[in-house]
Amino acid sequence: MNIIPETLRAGSALAEDYVKGTGRVLELYGYHFRQAEDYKTRAKRLDEMETRRIDRQALVRCLRIYNEEHNAHVQVMESLNRLSQPDALVITGGQQSGLFTGQLLVIYKAATIIKAAQEAEQRLGRPVVPVFWIAGEDHDWDEVNHTYVMTGEPDAVKVRLRHQPERRNSVSYIPLSPAHKEEALLELERLLPDAEFKAEVLQQIRTAFMESTHLSDAFAKMLGRFFGRYGLVLLDSADPELRKLEAPVFRRMIESNEELGAAYQAAAEQIEEAGYQLQAEVTEGGANLFYIFKGERLLLYKQNGMYGDRRGYVRFSKEELLAELEQHPERFSNNVLTRPLMQDSLLPVLATVLGHGEISYWAITRRAFEVLGLEMPVLLPRMSFTLVEPNVRKHMEAFGLNFQNIMEGLEPLKDKWLKAQDPLHLEEEFAAFRQELFRLYTPVIERAGQIEKGLIRLGEKNRDRIAEQIDFMEERVRDALARKHETVLRQWDLIGISLLPLGRPQERVYSIYQYTSRYGDGLVHEMMSLPLDREHLHRTIYL
Template sequence: MNIIPETLRAGSALAEDYVQGTDRVLELYGYHFRQTEDYKTRVERLDEMEAQRIDRQAVVHCLRIYNQQHNGHAEVMESLDRLSRSDALVIVGGQQSGLFTGQLLVIYKAATIIKAAHEAEQRLGRPVVPVFWVAGEDHDWDEVNHTYIMNGEPEAVKIKLRVQPERRNSVSYIPLSPAHKEEALLELERLLPDAEYKADVLQQVRTAFMDSQYLSDAFAKMLGQFFGRYGLVLLDSADPELRKLELPVFRRMIESNDELEAAYQMAARQIEDAGYGIQAEVAEGGANLFYINKGERLLLFKQNGVYGDRRGQVRFTKEELLEELERHPERFSNNVLTRPLMQDSLLPVLATVLGHGEISYWAITRKAFEVLGLEMPILQPRMSFTLIEPNVHKHMEGYGLTFQHILDGLEPLKDKWLSAQDSLHMEEEFAALRQELFQLYEPVIERAGRIEKGLIPLGEKNRDKIAEQLDFMEARVRAALVRKHETALRQWDLMGISLLPLGRPQERVYSIYQYTSRYGEGLVHGIMNLSLDWEHIHRTIYL
């Protein structure tokens, strides 16, 4: 693999400034991943706050049960043994449980977590365990029920689970029927290219997928297949056994709910005052907690001391809500702003690995950490890659294109190239003919109007009809030019669909299996062999 640093715009000015260490954003976060002293300070604070977190041994016991079910590698069990030590820390990051591991960025995030943990352990001289947080409590089914594979057209084709949940329940509680799973597997088989490792990939995916009742379980098994050997511990945020341990934290969130809301709103104002946009909603009266009612995950709001959802399906006073928590902790769930607090209450988090969007909304949570007597951990950006296959690279070189050319927009360059293939200069001929038509026709219309004014609109209409015929003829000539260069234009399309599918970065669209079917699991392990490069967050990999 040939690795080249490249710029990939993230779309978040706040995250970009944080990654670069710009002075005006540091007060919004506190610690910074580029500052070595911040790691030492964070370790000291974690040691001081050990008693404030949920009992370490209870958490490890819960994680051991879960990982034995879905990620039972010897290296993972060893990581859990290390995590049980009082001096152990963690690097953690997470993602929603997408179909067939979802987007490539999931793989890159897991790799970053593992490598950052190893790097921190070497730096600090104490155990640092990698933990991946599977966001199984999230309920947005449409965000996770699909992935994309590039076919031979070329185009990005969606594979989608045809499951239609009746209610907005957590992903980890939406069952998959054998028929639905088989349908998705057959579609994957149809779309994957006939390549050296295709049979191995299909067997690997089938083993994990058909042995799972829920999408989150299959997601965990697939991640384990790639990263279990590196000791990556998995955690499902919807694990009912974990939820029992989290009860005291939910109690504190409810008891301090007004203070938490004020902290989120204050942080949001500071972010706006610094000139940045808000990346997550901070709703007036928001409790920032979900309640699961009859299989539906409802976001709670407060009004006049009463907690309820917007549609009035549930209503609790604060005392009633606390009583319900004691009876049924499994019915409570975090939202995007309280999950960071729960994560820090469960685990001795040295640092958390985040994408740019996550880095932006985490700024809203800093003061909320303080309400619960915690501190925001160090935020580390995840590694980012674009995979460039040999045939795509060949076409890029052939047309004199760079990665940045493609990011900046391929269509204008493709149109310019096609126009350059018009050796007869037909485009210029039609432009000149169109201009001459208007010049010749205007005097005719003007003179006809002297005879009778009603002839002016008739003449203009007649002129426009002739112009339409010119447009039609020019389009036919252009279509003939396209047909003549069809093979070359498909090469242009391949470059665009490969590197910027659906107008989005490759890592936000395609499944890893599109590439492991061609290059094998060695591709993932090759990425694991790359060093973390905080100066070049994004890199292109020429396969």
């Protein structure tokens, strides 16, 4: 395994500046991950705010029940014992519960959480426990019900869980039928290329999948299989038992809803004034809470002192909403802007591991933390990798390619290479022919128009038809050249489908099982041996 630091742009100027510590970002965030002293300051503040969080022992009991069911590793139970200690802190981060663990970035985020907890514990000399927050309360089913496989096709092929829920409910509440699970497993088996560990991988997935009623349960079992040995504690944000503990926090969010809304609006204005784009919508009159009504997750809004959804299914006064919370806390759910507040109200979060998009929208929440008497934690960018297999590396070297020029765009490089394979320079010949056609024919058309004006339009149409035929012939020549070099062009395509599938970074498309089927689980554990690298957050791993 050869590791090379690389640059992978985030697509968000705000996140880029936060990572670099440049621009006006320090006004928008509390601490910075590059400042060692900030971790010590944050730890001290967490000690002072212990009573503002949910009872630690009750939380540990809840997490123990969940992990005993889905993540029952000795090291996880030990992590929970450590979390029960009054001086224990947490490094956390989370993701939606995607099919077959979802995208590679989920694995990288979990690895970052564990590595950061280990490092912080050594630095601070006190327990720091890694916790992965499964965003099971999210309802975007189409975002989590699929993964992609690299086959012999020109691009990544989707494997989809074809179950379609009747209502827009939290993913952790959507039951899966055995038939739909079996269908997805068979589709994965069919598409996943034959490899040394394929049978073992399929059995691992089948065991977790078939023992689970919901997608989030299967996700937890698969994630635990990779990281339970490192003591990674799992938390499902839709866990009904956890929701009971969260009721006092929801009460504070409802009672302080006006102040929270004003805080989000003020932060949004500050971000835009600093020259950045908002990465999450801050809606005027939004309550930033969901209510689950007859199996459907409804976003609440405020109007004329009442709380309701846009379609008019529910309508509460503040007092009625608080009474409903008292009776049915399981019906309440966070949105993207209140989840950070809930996380900090449950856990003593030293730092939270985020992707660049998350870093951008977390800037909207800083003032809201203060409304609840809390404080934004240190935001730590997750580690990022691109896996390069030996045959892909061989082709890259043959064509003189490196990671950076591939990320800038492979197709232009491929087209340039193909043009260079034409010793007759026919593309130039066609261009000259086309230019000469216009040069010679245009004056003839103009002179014909002196005889009858309608001949000008007729001549132009005739000229354009001839140009179209030239284009057609040029395209056929290009196709013939591609067929002649078909074998080599497939090597170019392999580079693209491996490193930039669907035109996106690899870590945002493929599942880890694409690689463990070839290299075994040892690949993940080798990656766990890599240190955190705060200077080069993206690294290319040549397998």
